[in-house]
Every structure is written in structure tokens, then in C-alpha cells.
Amino acid sequence: MNASTNTATDARATVVDLRSDTVTQPSAGMRAAMAAAPLGDDVFGDDPSVNALQAALAERLGFEAALFMPTGTQSNLCALMAHCQRGDEYIVGQFAHTYRWEGGGAAVLGSIQPQPLNHAPDGSLPLADIEANIKPDDAHFARTRLLALENTIGGKVLPMGYLADASELARRHGLARHLDGARLFNAAVAVAAAEGGDPYAAARRICGHFDSVSVCFSKGLGAPVGSVLCGSRELIQRAHRSRKMLGGGMRQAGVLAAAAHYALDHQVRRLAEDHALASRLAEGLRGLPGLTVEAPQTNIVFCDVDRDIAAKLVAHLKAQGVLATGLYKLRFVTHLDVDAAGVDHAIAAVRRFFNA
Known part of the structure; x- marks a missing residue:
């Protein structure tokens, strides 16, 4: 799930960190x-x-x-x-x-x-x-x-x-x-x-x-x-x-x-990969009850969530190995250390929350 070629620890490699594109590690x-x-x-x-x-x-x-x-x-x-x-x-x-x-x-x-x-x-x-x-x-x-x-x-x-x-x-x-x-x-x-x-x-x-x-x-x-x-x-x-x-x-x-x-x-031209993954993430989250997904133009996906479930969703995602930020508006940011498998894992984790 971590596409980076750097020597991250096994524990870090199991986490899909979508909090920000500032979390990247040097290649x-x-x-x-x-x-x-x-x-x-x-x-x-x-x-x-x-x-x-x-x-x-x-x-x-x-x-x-x-x-x-x-x-x-x-x-x-x-x-x-x-x-x-x-x-x-x-x-x-x-x-x-x-x-x-x-x-x-x-x-x-x-x-x-x-x-x-x-x-x-x-x-x-x-x-x-x-x-x-x-x-x-x-x-x-x-x-x-x-x-x-x-x-x-x-x-x-x-x-x-x-x-x-x-x-x-x-x-x-x-x-x-x-x-x-x-x-x-x-x-x-x-x-x-x-x-x-x-x-x-x-x-x-x-x-x-x-x-x-x-x-x-x-x-x-x-x-x-x-x-x-x-x-x-x-x-x-x-x-x-x-x-x-x-x-x-x-x-x-x-x-x-x-x-x-x-x-x-x-690492400029490869930003297009991040944009494509953000679109993949947004598409995978559409249609869930209580979640409104804004179509991304670049590498940031915003989702409006009912205020009373936002904190529970963030905690659920963390337990599933997915890190995101937000209170009543969730933010997911794709970057060079997240690949398609990581995005798909994040989609599945969100869907499990709403389908539980």
C-alpha cells in the first residue's frame, strides 16, 4: 500500500496515510x-x-x-x-x-x-x-x-x-x-x-x-x-x-x-498519478449514505459527512490502517507514497463503516 522505494518500517508500510501530501518520505x-x-x-x-x-x-x-x-x-x-x-x-x-x-x-x-x-x-x-x-x-x-x-x-x-x-x-x-x-x-x-x-x-x-x-x-x-x-x-x-x-x-x-x-x-510530471488516484478514491466513495463527495481536480478529495458521525468515521479508519483528517468535512490527500492498492484499501475501509 506504500508505493515509496524508501526503507520504511513494516509498521509504517501497513498504513495508508492520506492526511496530507506533506507526509511523504524521500525516495x-x-x-x-x-x-x-x-x-x-x-x-x-x-x-x-x-x-x-x-x-x-x-x-x-x-x-x-x-x-x-x-x-x-x-x-x-x-x-x-x-x-x-x-x-x-x-x-x-x-x-x-x-x-x-x-x-x-x-x-x-x-x-x-x-x-x-x-x-x-x-x-x-x-x-x-x-x-x-x-x-x-x-x-x-x-x-x-x-x-x-x-x-x-x-x-x-x-x-x-x-x-x-x-x-x-x-x-x-x-x-x-x-x-x-x-x-x-x-x-x-x-x-x-x-x-x-x-x-x-x-x-x-x-x-x-x-x-x-x-x-x-x-x-x-x-x-x-x-x-x-x-x-x-x-x-x-x-x-x-x-x-x-x-x-x-x-x-x-x-x-x-x-x-x-x-x-x-x-517528480513534477508524476503528480498526474496522484490526481488519477484522487479521482479513483472519489469514485469509490460516491453513493454512500451520509457522505457527499466533491469531485477532485487535483490530489485532494473532500467529503461532507454528518457531524455526528465524523469523529467515529475517522477513528474507524485509523483502526483500519487509514489516516485522514477532518471534523465534519473529511480530507483525503493522495501523494507519491500511496498507490492504487492503498486507495482501494481506503475505499473498502470507508465502505465497511457505512455498511456495518
Whole structure:
């Protein structure tokens, strides 16, 4: 049930862990790349593996520069602090990671006010709502400086036409544009599958609508840690200062950067397998009483469950060797350490609960 080639223990191999795509273990090839990585001191800027990763991602996504970070949370925060000053405001979604799941860092550490908006069903922020919430130039208001979007958002891919329209709206009002692209390559693989072409080219097209993009390597791409912020040289210089302030300056970080670089080169196209398995899982769960399954666009399956049975279902699944998250909305996330047999086991475990 665990498709990874790494040396997991027998106990771990019996568990189908669908809590998140952050639970992946480094593959044998990734471990070899980490072991062979040439190292320096990244605080001095001379770790060759870090520098190579930054240059490679910036070039692939169409940016001037990039900066390796320990986490996506830090990468997003450094981006917000590079775009905004104290008393500025950024427009963001109610369920965006930068607003809801990152400890309020923009407000607490950056003194940046969020202006959260409700999402449309497709995960986007309605253009009319964005425009209506851009503050006038008046001392009574925080200064609206930035539009922050996320792609994928809850596993949903923001339409390319929407990205173009939102970007143009932001530009028209003098706003910078940041993308939390933690799962950028999931979005790019989905776009490439729908429209044809190469996922790297699709990723570059998505990024073309933004001034900065944060890309996470410790989710579906399978690295143990690390995100990269891309932007202009000037923006990355400002973000570098914030990274130091936030404790993100690492020394022989090339060991980690090598894992991310391996993922960039070898584990992007295979995300399509995760998407296919998510669809397989969703299809296997449809039709069960008390369970409403949302059709996945990428690697995340959400299921609405009656509140009074949700906790019992999660406990049942754990006893059956299947790990999931959620209270009244269950979340299953496919990734490189879950194969078809694991998905089928999870389907059977859920069905046993409802058929008992």
C-alpha cells in the first residue's frame, strides 16, 4: 500500500496515510542526491546547491531571482513583508493559507492588515469583490497594496482566464500580485492535462500573472522540507532581509536544496498519478449514505459527512490502517507514497463503516 522505494518500517508500510501530501518520505534517488550535494554556507551565499536550485526555479518560472526558505509559511510571510509596509493591507481569501493557516503572521510580525474575502465555488475571489475592497487613498484606511491568491486552493485549480483578469484588475489599481503556489505544480499538471502541453510551461504561464510566487517542495513534490520564493531581484533582496530577521538563514542548506532540486527535475510530471488516484478514491466513495463527495481536480478529495458521525468515521479508519483528517468535512490527500492498492484499501475501509 506504500508505493515509496524508501526503507520504511513494516509498521509504517501497513498504513495508508492520506492526511496530507506533506507526509511523504524521500525516495532513494532523492536521498542519493542529498548525500552527494556540494555544500557551502548559504548565509554567506556560497552554498552551490542552494544557488543552483534558486537559479533553476527562477529560470523555469520566468523570474529574475529566487530565495530558498525552510517553510512555505516563511516564504509567504517574507513575500508579504517585501510587498507591504506597516499599515498596508493585502486582499486575500477567507480560506487562503496566508490568512487562515499561518498563525496571523502578516498582522503579528509584518503589521500588515489582511482584508479577507469570501471565495466563489471555484476557489477564486470574485473580481467585483476585489475591486470593491480596494481602499481609497484616505487617512482613515489602511493602504491596499497587494492581491494574494492561492493555486491550487483546496485542491481546485484557478482558471487561467481568471488569473489574467485578476492580474489586470490588480495592475489597473496599482496593486502588486503574490501567488501562494504551494501546490503550483499540481495546478500546472492539471492545466497541461486539460489544454495539452508541458507542465513546466503551464507553471510558467501561471506565474506570468504574478510579481512573486512561493513554491513548496515538501508537499506533492516529495522533498522533506523547503519552499522557494521567486520574484524580481529587488523584491528578493527585501525578502532576504526578512528571512534573516525571521530566523530562516541556514548554513549548509544545500542538503535540503538538493532534495528540492531532485523533486523539480524528477517528480513534477508524476503528480498526474496522484490526481488519477484522487479521482479513483472519489469514485469509490460516491453513493454512500451520509457522505457527499466533491469531485477532485487535483490530489485532494473532500467529503461532507454528518457531524455526528465524523469523529467515529475517522477513528474507524485509523483502526483500519487509514489516516485522514477532518471534523465534519473529511480530507483525503493522495501523494507519491500511496498507490492504487492503498486507495482501494481506503475505499473498502470507508465502505465497511457505512455498511456495518
